[in-house]
Amino acid sequence: MTEIAGRMRAMARQAKSAATVLRALESGTKNAVLRELAALLREKQAQIQQENALDLEAGARKGLSQAMLARLELSDRVMAEMVQGLHEVADMADPLGEIGDMQRRPSGILVGRMRVPLGVILMIYESRPNVTIDSAALCLKSGNAVILRGGSEALRSNLALAAVSHEALSRHQLDPDLVQVVPTTERSAIDALLEQEDCIDLVIPRGGEGLLRAVTAKSRIPVLKHYRGVCHAFVDESADIDAALRVVVSAKVQRPSACNALEGLLVHRNIAQEFLPGAAEALHREQVRLLGCERSQTLSPHIEAAAETDWGREFLDLAMTVRVVQDMDEALAWIERYGSRHTESILTGSYANARRFLREVDASAVMVNASTRFNDGGQFGLGLEIGISTSKLHAYGPMGLNELTTRKFVVLGNGEIRA
Incomplete structure (x- = not known):
């Protein structure tokens, strides 16, 4: 065993041992730690941002894109959002220990299901240190x-945030x-961690396609994928032009580096001539580069030819x-x-078409007359999320508190035996 493999094995064992304490921990203590961490983030914000600045400088030297640097930055706004998120999680009901679906069986026993932790979770992610x-x-x-x-580009930031987390835990x-x-x-550290199936219960990778494929191929542990966000909006022939234009532009430009930002626009041929010229002009004003099919190019000078690899x-x-598409089919x-099973949206005035789109599109969230940017734990009322699952087993869509738990069967009896 190499030195790094040994260190990762030790980390996994330490995490498993520490996790046993959480099963019996009172909600009040957990909430106090979260509020303590929020206070420490405010108190140590300057030091954390100093470490983040070093990551940003190194990233710029390496030629990271502006989108990547935007994800990496712990701005005042991002720091405030982290603090707010901690308070929101502290205020949420604790899902653990909840027993539901109780029913009396003919044998006399009561059978129900109790919500319990998964155990130890391995998060593998890129850029965003707020994760x-x-x-x-x-x-x-x-x-x-x-x-x-986290990614190598955010190591200083992540270690600074970990140190603050450790201080909050130690104080309690x-x-x-x-x-x-x-x-x-x-990278060998990831490979070593993916072999710790006796200590780690779930792997959640967040990042590019290469990362997800590598983790899935190597892992001995169940993997819950936060896959690419290739999100489309389909402008149906019955769409309200002004509403559709507002949604499309906002879904693309409000935060283009987000995984739920719009990446593909599909327009019904019967509305293309009325909708696309104005939409292309509005997107062009927002400096959006448009890569389109031959038909779309004839409707606006702002649309250039798409390569096959752009789709x-x-x-x-x-x-x-x-x-431009022929029809709903x-x-x-x-x-x-x-698509990537992330988020898809239809803009339509037809109830029948909306219902068909909802039924037939395979994605973790399907929207009707709304921006793809709404696929978010906070927007859905879940509070913070650990990612958006594009897998179907265990969780599909934003993963909040409940999605980080499972349910075990519990049986309440009064001396019953099986006949």
Whole structure:
């Protein structure tokens, strides 16, 4: 066993040992830790941002894109959002111990299901260091220990945030190993962690397609994927032009680096001539690069030819594809081929078409006359999220507190025996 493999094995064992304490921890203690962490983030904001500045400088030297640097930055706004998120999680009801679906069986026993933690969660993610705090908060409240492996570009930021988390835990006599950040950028560390199936219960990768495929191929542990956000909006022939234009522009430009930002626009041929010229002009004013099919190019000078590799691409920037489709059938087939099961939206005035779109589109969230940007734990009332699952087993869509738990059967009897 190499030195790094040995260190990762030790981290996994420490996390498993620490997690046993959380099963019996009172909600009040967990909430106090979360509020303590929020206070420490405010108190130590300057030091944290100094470390983040070093990551940003190194990232700029390495040639990271503006979108990547935006994800990496712990601005005053992002810091405030982390603090607010911690308070929101502290205010939420504790899901653990809840017993539901109780029913009396003919034998006399009462059978129900109790919500319990998953155990130890391994988060593998890129860029966004705020994920470190969000994940720590959700895992602590849901009774899980967490091992966090961020990208090399955010190592200083993540270690600074981990140190603050450890201080909050220690102040309440809790094991700092409940929240661990992998202190090395060596890729072999991930490989070693993915072999710890006896200690780690779930792996959640968040990042590019290469990361997800590598983790899925190597892991001995169940993987819950936060896959690419290739999100489409289909402008149906019955759409309200002004409302559709407002939704499309906002879904693309409000935060283009987000995984729920719009990446592909599909327009019904019967409304294309009326809708696309104005939409392309509005998007062009927002500096959005439009890559389209031949038909769309004839309707606006702002639309250039798309390459085959552009379809189904997650741009995470001010760029998107445009395609004129024959009808709903072609739109559904296009989404099935190029979507990523993240978020899809239809803009329509037809109840029948809206219902069909909701039934037939396979995505973690399907919108009718609304922006794809709404696929978010906070917007859905879940509070913070640990990611948006594009897998179907265990969780599908934003993962909040409940999605970080499972349910075990409990049986209440009075001396019954099986006949």
